[in-house]
Each structure stands twice: as C-alpha cells, then as structure tokens.
Amino acid sequence: MMADERKLFIKILELNCFVTDEIGFDELYLVVNEEKIWPQNQLFKSINPGSTTIDVKISDLIPHIKIDLEVWDYDYLSSNDLLGTVPLYIDEPGGPYTTDMIPNHEETEQAKYSIVWEIDYMSA
Numbered sequence: 001m002m003a004d005e006r007k008l009f010i011k012i013l014e015l016n017c018f019v020t021d022e023i024g025f026d027e028l029y030l031v032v033n034e035e036k037i038w039p040q041n042q043l044f045k046s047i048n049p050g051s052t053t054i055d056v057k058i059s060d061l062i063p064h065i066k067i068d069l070e071v072w073d074y075d076y077l078s079s080n081d082l083l084g085t086v087p088l089y090i091d092e093p094g095g096p097y098t099t100d101m102i103p104n105h106e107e108t109e110q111a112k113y114s115i116v117w118e119i120d121y122m123s124a
C-alpha cells in the first residue's frame, strides 16, 4: 500500500474559549457528522474563558477530506444553538494545529472558540 493511501486519525486535544456566547458559562458539546463526540457520558460541559483538555480521537479517515467539527451550546428551555463550525482539513500527519471556529452569526454575536488538534497515521 502506498504511503498516501494509509488511513489517518485526528486527535482533538484542546478547546480554547476566548469569549462565551452566554454570560458566565456556555454549556458546550462537540459534534462531528451528527454524532456527539464530546463530552462523553454527559450532555455538555460548562465552559468559561480558558483552555479545556479534550483528548478525543476520530479514526479511519482517508486523506484529502474536510471534517466540520460543530460547536454547540446546550439550552435548557429552548433548542440548542450551533455556535459555529471548525473546518479541519485532513491531509498528512502533523500538528498540533490551532483552528478558529467560524461563528454562526444566526445564533451568536460574540462567541469565540478555537480547537487544538493533530493528525497521525492509524497504526497498521
């Protein structure tokens, strides 16, 4: 098998919050391909400005694709809000990279987040 056909995984390392959408805390969770990937075993994690360790792997990726990682805010009384999307371009092993969230201006005026992540080959 040629090197460029090998499957890859990405690891989401950190979530950085610069500005929350709500006053105080956002109730955050992360979604890829309509599946919640973080936090596991709870609906959301309360996030305020600062850095949060994530440590989630997304496996079996083929090179030269883009994954849209969605940043959601859980709401108790209304529907949850898609705060924005972090486009992750999968090409070859590297990182850690820091990628800013592209805000969804229909839902948030101010939320500012970034994701720290890296790419590596799946082990044979």
Ligand SMILES: [Ca+2]
Pocket: 022, 026, 027, 073, 074, 075, 076
């Ligand atoms: Ca909320």
